[in-house]
Amino acid sequence: MITEKEITKAPDRPGKSALREWVDSVLFAVIAATLIRWLFFSAFVIPTPSMENTLLVGDYLFVSKLHYGATTPITPLQLPLTHQTIWGTSIPSYLDWIQLPQLRLPGFSEVKRGDVIVFNLPVEHPNSINKYSTVLPDLHPHPTDLRSNYIKRCVAIAGDRLEVRSGQVYVNGKAEPNPPRMQNEYVISANTAINEENVFHKNGITDYASIQPDPADQGNRFAYLVKTTPALAAQLKSLDFIAAIEPVFSGKRLKEPYLFPENESLSWNKDQYGPILVPKKGMTVQLNAANAALYGDVIRNYEGNEDVTLADGQVLQHGKVLQTYTFRQDYFFMMGDNRHNSADSRYWGFVPMDHIVGKAVFVWMSIDPDPVSAFRKIRWDRVFRIIE
Known part of the structure; x- marks a missing residue:
């Protein structure tokens, strides 16, 4: 039996200081924001007019990670809530000493034609920087998950045959519906x-x-x-x-420079383009000279292959010429809705599935960077606009 004298009072624990309370609150907010940004949605701002008139410069978007499934980070040594650089500086916000395999969590939707998608720019791969610097002069090499975020509309999915005739997109021989606000x-x-x-x-x-x-x-x-x-x-x-x-549409046989793929025998332009077959996981292609130009960068840069080189219209691995190739993941063809002012897949090629970030869902704020007057700084008619 315990007597009253044997009961000892527990010593009072000292309360948290104001600084400790503040640090704990900030730490909790950062962790919560990081998890939300990774698993559910991210906020982006439109910097260029390539998606006008669907999206305008100064539109702030919510991009859903739930649609296609969030991806696990490849580059874990990174400051939370940053992308490429520390806020307001040019100092890298990550170290690439560790590179992990990427996994994609289940989503509730597949990538579909017509989806407006945010993705990591594939041609920031170190092998592509010089090749595409004329089209995109501000390219810098980054790990896959930290390449620059681009936003375009998916006009063709894996396995589709795409062609552009007088500005009209055709997929598998049928005219695709044009975006309602396409320019x-x-x-x-x-x-x-x-x-x-x-x-x-x-x-x-x-x-x-x-x-x-x-x-x-x-x-x-x-x-x-x-x-x-x-x-x-x-x-x-x-x-x-x-x-x-x-x-205004470019005529047939009028060759435009810097188009993808780099092939002197093709006389394509942004309005008269293709046909082109988009790679699909499990699809096998013959690697002749034309297909080597079309799929060579994909095989070398985005398929996880080692010691792949391109030379004289051939794809070689470990010095041996590849006659056929079977793709390991799906790819997509992206175009901007501002069809005559968009550096998109017509210029730099396919977007791999492992570069897909999420689906653009709605505009939550829109600020005109060059308003006629201070009263028109916020575009109120675009706030909470669903992206079509």
Whole structure:
């Protein structure tokens, strides 16, 4: 039996100091934010006009990791909540001393045609930096999971045969539905100077330029090159001072430099492109000269192969010429909705599945980087807009 005298009072534990409370709160917030960012969704901002008019420069997005499944980090030695560099500096935020195999957690959706997707830019692979520096001059080598985040629309999935004819995307021989806010290039002929504020800015046209009118357009003394949607082009055409508005597409057999793949026998351009077969996991291809140009970088850089080299239109492994190859993962073909102002798969090739980050879901904030007035700094009509 325990007597009252034998009961001793436990010593009081000293309370946490204000500094300790603050440190614990910050640590908890960082851990929670890191887990949410890894498993559920991340926030991104649009820096370039390649997805206009679907997404505008200054749009802030939520990107879902749940759709396709979150991936485990390849580069674990990294400061939390950073990507490539420490905030506000050019100091790397990671060490690549350790590289782990990547695993993808289950998602509730496969990548589908028409999805707007954030991915790591494949051509920041060390083997590709010099090859694509003309198209993308600010390339720097990074590990797979820390390559620059790009956002484009998936227009073809693994196993699809893609072709672009006069700006229209065809997949497996059928015309794909165009994004509702897709932009193309148009020439506007007018019989008077256009008030840029009232006509262009008011209608959300930010990419335009005055050009020399076609001498064949009698009486039309003014001409403009604009990038806009088909619907807005039709609306502008109804204005009484607009004489004509015509889409601009590159003609067949007009060869455009720097397109993918690098092959002198191809006379392709951004509006007349393909056909091209997108690699699919388990698909086997014959490696002739044309396929070596098309799939050589994929085999060397993204399939986990060792000692692969490309030379004289051939793919070699350990010095032996490969006659066939079977792909180990799925690939995708991405294009920007601003079809005449987008450095996309037409210029640098396929996106591997292990580079897919997530699906862009909605715009939660939109800030105009060049507003007409301070009152128009926030684009209220775009806040909480679902991405189509």
